[in-house]
Amino acid sequence: MMGPVLAACLLIILSTAWISQANGATCKKDGGVCTCNDQTKNVDCSSKGLTAIPINIPADTDRLQLHMNKLSSLPHTAFHGLQTLTYLSLSYNDLKTLPEGVFDQLVNLNKLYLQDNKLTSLPRGIFDKLTKLTFLQLTENKLHFLQQGVFDELTELKTLQLQRNQLRRVPEGAFDKLQNIKDLRLDTNPWDCSCRDILYLSNWIREKKGTVSNIEAAECDGGTKAVLEITEEEAAEDCVYPNTTTAIPTTIITTLASSNDDDIPELPVPQENFQKFLGYQEPDHLPTQPQCLMSISGYLGLMMFFVLISAAILYVIHFLKKA
Template identity: 30%
Template sequence: MFLLVLLHVLQSAVSTRSCPSLCVCSSGVTEPRSVQCSDPRTSALPVNVPADTVKLRLEKTSITRVPRAAFYNLSELRFLWLTYNSVTSVHPSSFVNLKALRELRLDGNLLTAFPWEGLRDTPRLQTLGLHNNRLSSLPAHAALFLPNITYLDLSSNKLTILPAELLDLWFPLPELQEGPVQRKILGLHDNPWLCDCQISMLTSLSASVGSPVVLMDQLLMCSRSVGRSGLLLTQAELSRCMRPSVQPAATRVVSPLGSNVILRCDASGYPTPTLTWIKTSAYTGCCQQDLLQSSEQLPRILDTFLQESPRVGVRWSIISLNGLSYKDAGEYRCQARNMAGISEAPIKLRVMGIARLSGVPKKKSPKTLTKSSPKYRKPLRPPASNNLKGKATLKTTSGPPSLQNNAQEV
């Protein structure tokens, strides 16, 4: 018993000696280690934080920047709070080696931009708080680093536009959903939103039954609505929203085996729709054995295609199939999607086999006539002549009659 008490005292002494200055460290037998630094005189991140720290809180300090690999030695860190400081910049590699991080809060700082790509170093992150900063834009590529985030607070910033890529992340197509839908909590209120179709559809979809998104506050204010300001989103006039319309170049395509074919469709709508190609079924009109040998799971979303948007509200897409085989045959669907709705058009592709010739028919050779043949006629013999020069001429001429006459006249 005495040894256990002595060991606990030694551990406490070591913990006290390793605690950064102007900070408070605590840990117990059942509690993980936590470090809290909230002294206004702290102007830089502490460098001697214990390596086994699970929760680190840096609040109400004078820290202005988070440098590269700032928490590299804290591989067990799960909670990182950098709230209500004076942070103006965060390096994209600030969170390297934080594989166990679950919660990151940067509320109440002076951030005008956030390094979204830095979240790839925190694969288990679920909570991200950016409330009360100065963020003025939300880039489309942020959607690439938010698939596991279930709590995102962007309230009280200067955001005006919500990218369509984020809406696709929060409201995925049924074909793209893997497993059960995980609900997400979003804080978007207290921003000067430009009331467009994106933000309008977000609020309407979040209010629907079984929505994967829950808004902290449904009353979003349109501070930059066209021609009006200070208008609640529920009262905004959004006449520009238009459900996408899809027009394929052809609805039925027949192409021979081994050839190349291009399938194209055009879509219009507002906001500008995104296009997706889906193969929904295989062609079963012929060649059953070939189809069985090369069977594939359908429907299947195709990821190899090209699409461009020449102007706002218009988008076209093509998919190129080279060296057609029977497995390429079937029905393809061009699906257009925006926040006003979804439309699609089918294109049926049929692959025709090339018939092989069994053999080339031989030409009949002319029959040789004999004396006994009824059509046989005795050839005429040229008149005899004592002119040797004429005999030589007859033997050497074999051209047309005109040439023969000329030869005979020589």
């Protein structure tokens, strides 16, 4: 009776192996694209030409390196299940937006690198769950405004890098909750020193001068004057900055209000906005070349699985006939 038992065990082992393979792999040792260190819990997926986050990143990962890839978007579930992560690098990619909640499960994250992407804005509440964050790098993006309260929950933050963006102002109270901030980089932004909104930043820099590094380097657009030197007389204008994609210039509002229905011009609608209006969404991500290769290996594994299953069944039938 040992023959059928051995055959059954063989079937179970083969099934388990195939299911594991079908689930995909992240680490090179398992056929994936990333280098994983079991001792340091470091997963290095940098410089792999990735267009999507690899699947099945080990749940106990401490450091995840995804810099120098071709990531242009992230699914909101990209980092779900990685509660032990303390270090995340997404620098030198092509990220244009961040989905709301993408970092919400990274409750132990200490350092976040987003340098050299194409971010134009940050969603409201994007950092609210990162209460242990001490280092945030947003250098070399295209940020042109900040949401009210976007940094309010980062009370442990010590370093914030915002240089080389397109910021012209920050909202009132933008940095007031950063109780432990020691280094804040604001230089190489086109700060608009003609508008009254700049006075909050000017006063804050003047107040923190000597206790927070690098803030004095912030200069007005054109480099004519340091932001901290701006006076109320110089910043006399009440400027309005559109800070959402739905903002309508005042000239258009005036024109529409003074026109008859027949006179209203037909405004061109960008294709991307029209697609959003119709409910069209791009898929979260497309498979990378390594992931496609893993899919092919999965099919080969499936074929091998069925071959071995057939062999095991024939063996059982042969044994039973002899019995």
